Amino acid sequence: MLQFYNSLTRKKEEFKPINENEVGLYCCGPTVYNYAHIGNFRPYVFADVLRRAIEYRGLKTKFVMNITDVDDKTIRDSRQKYPELEPMEALKKFTGEFEQFFWEDSKKLNIKKPDIITRATEYIAEMQELIKKIMNAGYGYEKDGSFYLSVAKFADDHKYGNLVDIDLKQMKSGTRALSDEYEKEDVQDFVLWKAAKDNEPAWDFNYNEKNYHGRPGWHIECSAMSHKCLGAPFDIHTGGIDLKFPHHENEITQSVAGYGSEKMANFFLHNEHVLVDGQRMGKRFKNFYIIRDREEKKINPLAYSYLVLTVHYRSKLNFTWESLNAASSALSSLYSAVVSFPDGGVINAEHKKEFSEAIGDDLDTPRAIAIIWKLVKDGKIPAADKKATLLDFDRVLGLDLAKAKAVEIPEEIKKLAQAREQMRKEKKWDEADELRQKIEAQGFEIQDSADGQKIIKNNLKS
Ligand code: AMP
Numbered sequence: 001m002l003q004f005y006n007s008l009t010r011k012k013e014e015f016k017p018i019n020e021n022e023v024g025l026y027c028c029g030p031t032v033y034n035y036a037h038i039g040n041f042r043p044y045v046f047a048d049v050l051r052r053a054i055e056y057r058g059l060k061t062k063f064v065m066n067i068t069d070v071d072d073k074t075i076r077d078s079r080q081k082y083p084e085l086e087p088m089e090a091l092k093k094f095t096g097e098f099e100q101f102f103w104e105d106s107k108k109l110n111i112k113k114p115d116i117i118t119r120a121t122e123y124i125a126e127m128q129e130l131i132k133k134i135m136n137a138g139y140g141y142e143k144d145g146s147f148y149l150s151v152a153k154f155a156d157d158h159k160y161g162n163l164v165d166i167d168l169k170q171m172k173s174g175t176r177a178l179s180d181e182y183e184k185e186d187v188q189d190f191v192l193w194k195a196a197k198d199n200e201p202a203w204d205f206n207y208n209e210k211n212y213h214g215r216p217g218w219h220i221e222c223s224a225m226s227h228k229c230l231g232a233p234f235d236i237h238t239g240g241i242d243l244k245f246p247h248h249e250n251e252i253t254q255s256v257a258g259y260g261s262e263k264m265a266n267f268f269l270h271n272e273h274v275l276v277d278g279q280r281m282g283k284r285f286k287n288f289y290i291i292r293d294r295e296e297k298k299i300n301p302l303a304y305s306y307l308v309l310t311v312h313y314r315s316k317l318n319f320t321w322e323s324l325n326a327a328s329s330a331l332s333s334l335y336s337a338v339v340s341f342p343d344g345g346v347i348n349a350e351h352k353k354e355f356s357e358a359i360g361d362d363l364d365t366p367r368a369i370a371i372i373w374k375l376v377k378d379g380k381i382p383a384a385d386k387k388a389t390l391l392d393f394d395r396v397l398g399l400d401l402a403k404a405k406a407v408e409i410p411e412e413i414k415k416l417a418q419a420r421e422q423m424r425k426e427k428k429w430d431e432a433d434e435l436r437q438k439i440e441a442q443g444f445e446i447q448d449s450a451d452g453q454k455i456i457k458n459n460l461k462s
């Protein structure tokens with residue numbers, strides 16, 4: 001059984017696909033105005049594991065991810081970087097560069113590419129179509145060339161507050177500061193289409209024989225693009241927890257208001273944040289690390305994926321160098337184990353059952369990782385079967401175990417380790433410690449176990 005915690009119902013529910021032949025998944029993608037930071041990648045690692053877990057059950061998926069390539073930040077920064085270009089050209093060039101970096105980093109994390117990538121600027125017609133539907137249904141209004149959705153009108157007929165509990169009355173009496181950007185009538189209303197400011201990239205929007213030159217609001221993008229690619233309702237919508245409100249709530253509102261379907265998606269799954277020193281990692285907070293940074297320091301980006309898997313997606317992940325260090329050591333050990341096992345085995349049914357249960361239980365990856373190590377250490381299973389089983393599990397975990405290479409341990413390090421072993425036999429603990437420090441200084445680590453000492457590469461000291 002596959003069950004997921006559904007943010008719509010606030011409980012774990014069995015997942016039953018709408019169409020067995022193709023499970024529709026939509027993940028809110030990045031806004032491409034900067035490098036995606038390590039925190040940003042958690043939703044993508046998580047959505048990738050979700051997709052793989054569904055495929056592991058023998059189901060096909062259709063995975064859609066958007067690229068937000070037009071918004072206040074992309075416009076602002078593209079004009080700053082390419083002042084000599086036309087605004088639209090600058091935007092395309094600028095966002096294209098960061099999108100490219102995003103796919104490169106995703107690849108390093110072994111994240112499967114979406115089946116469909118929807119760039120907001122390529123779906124303007126669909127967004128305009130949806131805005132017209134919302135207007136015709138009586139839930140929208142136009143003011144000073146911009147279009148808004150009236151939450152109060154919508155809430156007369158439908159539920160507003162599917163993902164979070166909302167007290168509309170309280171919102172109304174809330175501060176006007178929330179609505180400072182554009183002239184909406186009510187504080188909780190949100191923009192569907194923004195009138196163009198001077199010298200901004202903008203599109204024509206013909207409505208009731210008038211042209212409203214402008215650009216789409218952020219929320220409308222995902223409603224229009226998910227509908228175009230997956231219809232409504234589709235199976236699962238994912239994103240970081242901060243997107244629950246207002247972004248996902250407003251996506252639902254627009255889809256229901258415009259397309260008239262009862263629901264946008266059957267399941268909404270949200271991952272918790274990555275924290276650094278107790279604070280959310282974010283571009284605004286100046287505490288963000290990026291994947292390519294780590295690579296310069298010779299860190300395998302998949303150590304980050306491993307770290308993400310060791311924490312359940314609905315729990316906060318407090319990022320520390322020690323935890324990344326530990327994840328890297330564990331991953332190196334796992335690679336060494338896989339390399340040491342011969343080919344030609346069969347998948348162990350008992351371990352597979354346990355693994356499937358863990359993954360099926362709301363993607364319990366920490367339990368799945370524990371099962372991996374139990375398997376590696378299981379004395380009753382032939383080594384070749386261990387390898388076959390691990391490679392099977394990796395179809396979900398995506399740690400690229402099939403490409404695992406034995407880490408070459410230089411002769412010099414081996415000699416130091418032998419000398420250390422000798423010192424330990426002679427109970428010369430100080431000397432043994434000194435040798436360990438020498439080994440560590442060169443990026444290797446010694447692990448002592450009942451089978452003797454093991455040298456593993458540790459290139460994370462930073
Ligand atoms: P953005 O590029 O800002 O639109 O964000 C892309 C994704 O990253 C969204 O799903 C966010 O919810 C998510 N996100 C942003 N910061 C963090 C964080 N510190 N930890 C986990 N996810 C995050």
Ligand code: ZN
Nearest residue numbers: 028029222247
């Ligand atoms: Zn979205």
